[in-house]
Amino acid sequence: MPATSRIRFVLVGTQHPGNIGAAARAMKTMGLARLVLVAPERPLDEDAYRRSAGAEDVLGDAPVVATLAEAVADCWLVLGCTARSRRVQLEELLPEVAGQRAVAKAVELGEVAFVFGRERTGLSNEELQLCHAAVHIPSDPEFSSLNLAAAVQVLAYEVRMAYLALAAEPAPPPAAGFGEEPASHAQLEGLFGQLGQTLDDIDFHKGRAPESAMRKLRRLFAKAELTEQEVRLLRGILSDAQRMARLAGQNGG
Structure with missing residues (x-):
């Protein structure tokens, strides 16, 4: 299986089921299929499946869990996508770097999660505290509001590009300490x-x-x-x- 099968996209507290469907479509266009839903406000409905436009399997396979901690419990790397600076001080990554880091960790057989927050309020400080780094899409500050599915598309694209670039390179030698499992x-x-x-x-x-x-x-x-x-x-x-x-x-x- 490709390394990208170890990369999941986690949507937290999504308010509109249609946005979940559109996010599933954005993922599938980039060869990604693992979607996890954390406490969505409303269950998947006809609008969600309609907007998935062929990614119904991604929606159908998406587990629904109660907390972000449960959604990322087995992950080696958790990247929180946030639109603005908060009190929680995390390393900030551009989408391209985040995609490269995610794929590199997945190649090491590690589970990786990209976490997206609520449409209106994003991720809480407590939820960002569970992330290892933050991902910021440098949108125009005069019109910085980015639709959830659009944000998912940006990150899914960067994961796809990083994976294709890595697949074209010769395999690197084993790293020092190989065989020791990173902590989940x-x-x-x-x-x-x-x-x-x-x-x-x-x-x-x-x-x-x-x-x-x-x-x-x-x-x-x-x-x-x-x-x-x-x-x-x-x-x-x-x-x-x-x-x-x-x-x-x-x-x-």
Whole structure:
């Protein structure tokens, strides 16, 4: 199967079923078929299938899940498509770079997700927090509103071009450390949850709001591209730190 079979497009909280159909059509024209729907406001209807214009199979195979975390739990790379700058500080990628990075990760046998938000409000800060990088389409600032299906088409095109370019190149030699599986999104979220609890247990924040520190730590670990083995090592260290914190509390330390 082609590497692009490991790339999914995730639509979060879509308000108009017709936009889902148009997005499915945009994907299929570029050879992409994996669509995931997160808590759409309305179920697929006749308008959705009509606007899919031949991509009914993409709609029919699209799972519907309750949360973004569930939709990307097994992913190695999650790219959030956003139209404007937010408080969540993520590396910002142009569509071309995002397509290249997605295909490269898929070639490594990693699952990849492009995430698109609601038509009116886009992705929330909490949802962007689950992404490894942000993708920004540099539309005209005087008329920056981009239809959901149009945004999907732009990213699907860049994935297609990156895949075709890679397919024309000779295969590279195996990378150092080959054989170690990168940590999945769910494994990283488990690490972040335990890290946040450990920082509370050792009173790291000293009364300060923990959100800023956790955002910075998320970015740090995203750059590290941790493997499953490294996550297990870090979680073992955190477990020992939590145990020592409990003992200190019991001894009145």
